[in-house]
Amino acid sequence: MTYVVTEACIKCKYMDCVEVCPVDCFYEGETMLVIHPDECIDCGVCEPECPPEAIIPDTEGEADRWAELNRDYAEKWPNITRKGEPPADAEDYRGMPGKFEKFFSDKPGKG
Numbered sequence: 176m177t178y179v180v181t182e183a184c185i186k187c188k189y190m191d192c193v194e195v196c197p198v199d200c201f202y203e204g205e206t207m208l209v210i211h212p213d214e215c216i217d218c219g220v221c222e223p224e225c226p227p228e229a230i231i232p233d234t235e236g237e238a239d240r241w242a243e244l245n246r247d248y249a250e251k252w253p254n255i256t257r258k259g260e261p262p263a264d265a266e267d268y269r270g271m272p273g274k275f276e277k278f279f280s281d282k283p284g285k286g
Contacts (some may be wrong), residue, residue, distance in 0.1 A: 176211075178215055179233050179238050179241040182229070186206055187227045198215070198216050200216075202255060203253055210247050211250075255256075
């Protein structure tokens with residue numbers, strides 16, 4: 176089992192999860208983070224640290240949709256090992272439905 180980052184991260188990117196990850200398996204895109212499934216050790220420490228609850232185990236129903244996206248972009252985006260600053264308007268997007276269709280970007284983050 177591994178954990179995956181879901182749509183709830185888009186435009187929020189709080190990065191509290193990055194700070195606690197013991198294996199540095201987070202990768203940063205322009206609008207969200209992803210977890211590399213081959214690097215995740217299933218420790219679960221990231222899940223409760225995520226303010227918008229964007230991290231779920233890959234065994235949850237909606238995780239299938241996100242597992243492939245996490246794997247794909249973890250291979251393309253830069254690894255992130257330290258907590259950065261969330262976007263200034265992150266709270267405006269927290270809990271907003273349909274963020275993937277509206278705001279997802281395949282561009283890499285700053286890393």
